Amino acid sequence: MTISHLELTDVCIDFPTPNGPFRALNHVNLNVDKGEFISLIGHSGCGKSTVLNIVAGLYQATQGGVVLDGKEVDQPGPERAVVFQNHSLLPWLSAYENVELAVKQVFKKRKTKSEMREWIEHNLQLVHMEHAMDKRPDEISGGMKQRVGIARALAMEPKVLLMDEPFGALDALTRAHLQDSLMEIHADLGNTVIMITHDVDEAVLLSDRIVMMTNGPAATIGDVLNIELDRPRERVSMSESEEYNHYRHEVLKFLYERQRNPADVEAEVVEDESKGGPELELIGKEDAA
Amino acid sequence: MEQSLNCLTEINGATMKLLKITAGWLEPLIKLIKGESPKQQLMIIGRGLIVPLLGIAVFLAIWQGTAPRIVTSLGAFPGPVQVWEQSVNLVTEHNEEREKAEAFYERQRVRNEKKLAKNPDAVVKIRSYTGKPTFLDQIVTSLVTVMTGFLLASAIAIPVGILIGLSPTLYGAINPLIQLFKPVSPLAWLPLVTMVVSAVYVSSDPMFSKSFITSMLTVLLCCLWPTMINTAVGVAGISKDLLNVSKVLSLGWWTHIFKIVLPSAIPMMFTGLRLSLGIAWMVLIAAEMLAQNPGLGKFVWDEFQNGSSNSLGRIMVAVLVIGFIGFVLDRLMLSLQKGASWDKSAVLR
Numbered sequence: 345m346t347i348s349h350l351e352l353t354d355v356c357i358d359f360p361t362p363n364g365p366f367r368a369l370n371h372v373n374l375n376v377d378k379g380e381f382i383s384l385i386g387h388s389g390c391g392k393s394t395v396l397n398i399v400a401g402l403y404q405a406t407q408g409g410v411v412l413d414g415k416e417v418d419q420p421g422p423e424r425a426v427v428f429q430n431h432s433l434l435p436w437l438s439a440y441e442n443v444e445l446a447v448k449q450v451f452k453k454r455k456t457k458s459e460m461r462e463w464i465e466h467n468l469q470l471v472h473m474e475h476a477m478d479k480r481p482d483e484i485s486g487g488m489k490q491r492v493g494i495a496r497a498l499a500m501e502p503k504v505l506l507m508d509e510p511f512g513a514l515d516a517l518t519r520a521h522l523q524d525s526l527m528e529i530h531a532d533l534g535n536t537v538i539m540i541t542h543d544v545d546e547a548v549l550l551s552d553r554i555v556m557m558t559n560g561p562a563a564t565i566g567d568v569l570n571i572e573l574d575r576p577r578e579r580v581s582m583s584e585s586e587e588y589n590h591y592r593h594e595v596l597k598f599l600y601e602r603q604r605n606p607a608d609v610e611a612e613v614v615e616d617e618s619k620g621g622p623e624l625e626l627i628g629k630e631d632a633a
Numbered sequence: 634m635e636q637s638l639n640c641l642t643e644i645n646g647a648t649m650k651l652l653k654i655t656a657g658w659l660e661p662l663i664k665l666i667k668g669e670s671p672k673q674q675l676m677i678i679g680r681g682l683i684v685p686l687l688g689i690a691v692f693l694a695i696w697q698g699t700a701p702r703i704v705t706s707l708g709a710f711p712g713p714v715q716v717w718e719q720s721v722n723l724v725t726e727h728n729e730e731r732e733k734a735e736a737f738y739e740r741q742r743v744r745n746e747k748k749l750a751k752n753p754d755a756v757v758k759i760r761s762y763t764g765k766p767t768f769l770d771q772i773v774t775s776l777v778t779v780m781t782g783f784l785l786a787s788a789i790a791i792p793v794g795i796l797i798g799l800s801p802t803l804y805g806a807i808n809p810l811i812q813l814f815k816p817v818s819p820l821a822w823l824p825l826v827t828m829v830v831s832a833v834y835v836s837s838d839p840m841f842s843k844s845f846i847t848s849m850l851t852v853l854l855c856c857l858w859p860t861m862i863n864t865a866v867g868v869a870g871i872s873k874d875l876l877n878v879s880k881v882l883s884l885g886w887w888t889h890i891f892k893i894v895l896p897s898a899i900p901m902m903f904t905g906l907r908l909s910l911g912i913a914w915m916v917l918i919a920a921e922m923l924a925q926n927p928g929l930g931k932f933v934w935d936e937f938q939n940g941s942s943n944s945l946g947r948i949m950v951a952v953l954v955i956g957f958i959g960f961v962l963d964r965l966m967l968s969l970q971k972g973a974s975w976d977k978s979a980v981l982r
């Protein structure tokens with residue numbers, strides 16, 4: 345039996361609430377190979393961020409655990425860099441200084457001053473931010489902030505790059521642009537990546553595997569889809585490819601047929617009641633009638 | 634001519650920043666003199682200068698009108714004119730006192746020189762001048778006392794604030810004490826501080842006078858709390874995302890404090906510091922009055938006891954000066970706050 349790069353074994357987590365423990369994740373099992381690009385997709389509130397936080401070491405699993413390269417994950421560390429949903433740059437530091445903070449911490453004794461400087465600039469160049477290195481977060485756009493966040497994570501030379509909806513707050517054009525950058529960087533550096541997304545196209549375009557999660561509470565992995573599209577993938581030609589659309593269809597089917605958004609289901613109940621429509625047999629309809 | 638103009642612009646550049654803090658209307662005035670878009674500058678001056686000046690003029694008129702009608706045992710309440718006269722008097726007295734002091738030292742020097750000329754081994758005594766402190770001396774004393782008390786209080790309050798902001802347990806332990814001591818008036822502390830200082834601070838050649846220590850400690854005790862509480866609130870309110878960044882980077886404790894905690898707490902910290910300095914200034918005047926410690930408070934009290942026909946006018950000068958100094962101190966803190974704050978979008982006033 346071969347040991348995978350990153351293993352999530354039987355991960356369960358309970359959050360303490362006033363009404364007793366709330367089981368957010370139930371028996372999550374996942375093995376990730378080195379260099380793999382994994383997307384986590386699922387409805388809002390199902391527990392994607394929780395999975396990511398457990399891998400990052402920010403949360404502790406109640407049961408089961410995470411092993412990275414044969415070592416158990418029990419605390420956060422720079423070998424599992426995180427790109428947060430809302431960039432989380434330090435607002436009082438420039439883009440350069442934000443990356444510098446991470447680089448100084450990770451390469452404390454291993455790099456000289458000039459090597460560090462080069463490395464920081466190199467990483468900012470990777471995300472095409474070399475022109476705004478000395479600007480502070482409130483002086484650059486949302487997309488640029490997110491890029492600096494990615495540069496900061498990449499500069500730590502992490503074994504695993506964890507990204508929580510990195511492009512969620514961006515407009516479609518910027519998002520496409522950053523997706524292309526990310527694909528390039530991944531092709532060059534071969535990092536292992538786990539990325540949370542809400543965007544089906546993004547998941548299919550970028551991933552080697554898409555991990556689809558069931559709705560919470562006690563969410564778990566519902567299905568895993570292998571994406572066997574050749575790389576490099578090109579956005580425009582992809583949209584015409586039958587294979588691509590097949591994968592897209594699979595994900596959509598999972599999300600909207602097998603795991604309907606709990607919020608939508610509720611909304612439909614209300615709608616049907618008000619119309620008095622006969623399509624669905626619903627509990628509570630008799631009361632309404 | 635050209636040189637003096639150059640000099641003028643240089644001064645403009647350097648002082649512009651300081652002027653901006655104290656008087657927003659000076660900048661457009663200088664621009665107007667330089668001839669930069671005069672219409673716009675006039676508008677700004679109109680709004681920034683004319684309106685406040687109008688307010689002051691109305692106030693002076695009402696003051697002048699009502700003051701003579703208030704008759705006290707020391708004569709009529711002083712109007713603006715008398716107060717102005719007294720302020721001129723106070724400055725003159727100060728200059729006279731300075732001249733006397735200089736004359737005294739001059740005499741002493743001459744005497745000692747003569748003595749040494751006669752006998753080179755003679756031991757010469759150098760006495761310092763012991764004149765009555767003038768109004769301006771008292772201002773300096775008060776300023777030194779308030780700044781010492783304030784700086785010492787900040788040096789204690791900021792680290793403690795950071796610690797209790799970081800640890801909810803520590804906060805729980807210290808918070809009741811803060812809440813208990815915060816509302817205590819300086820006048821209640823004063824007798825205790827006086828007694829403790831005279832018991833503990835015994836030295837044959839004291840570096841600071843006891844009265845200075847007493848006033849300073851009273852100020853310190855009263856202006857610890859706003860800085861401490863606001864720093865703690867600032868530290869406790871650091872965004873969770875930034876804390877997660879720190880954890881993922883595995884920052885050490887000191888790096889965490891200096892790179893994450895302190896910068897994010899700075900806006901709140903300065904709010905506290907500004908409150909503290911305001912309190913410090915108010916407390917100091919009261920403490921000096923009550924304890925007869927040198928400073929502006931003592932000046933007011935002495936004039937009150939003096940009871941001459943000029944006393945009320947002189948007290949009024951002190952009142953205005955106290956107010957003005959308080960205002961300038963606050964503006965200075967505000968500019969410090971603006972300089973230190975990374976959140977340039979926040980509106981500070």
Ligand SMILES: Nc1ncnc2c1ncn2[C@@H]1O[C@H](COP(=O)(O)OP(=O)(O)OP(=O)(O)O)[C@@H](O)[C@H]1O
Binds near residue numbers: 359366394
């Ligand atoms: N610290 C916590 N304490 C209690 N409950 C929590 C905590 N963190 C998450 N939860 C619960 O766990 C569930 C999963 O939350 P999570 O943030 O992982 O969802 P998500 O899939 O990332 O959602 P979204 O797509 O909206 O970001 C939610 O029901 C949430 O209420």
Ligand SMILES: [Mg+2]
Binds near residue numbers: 392394508
């Ligand atoms: Mg989330």
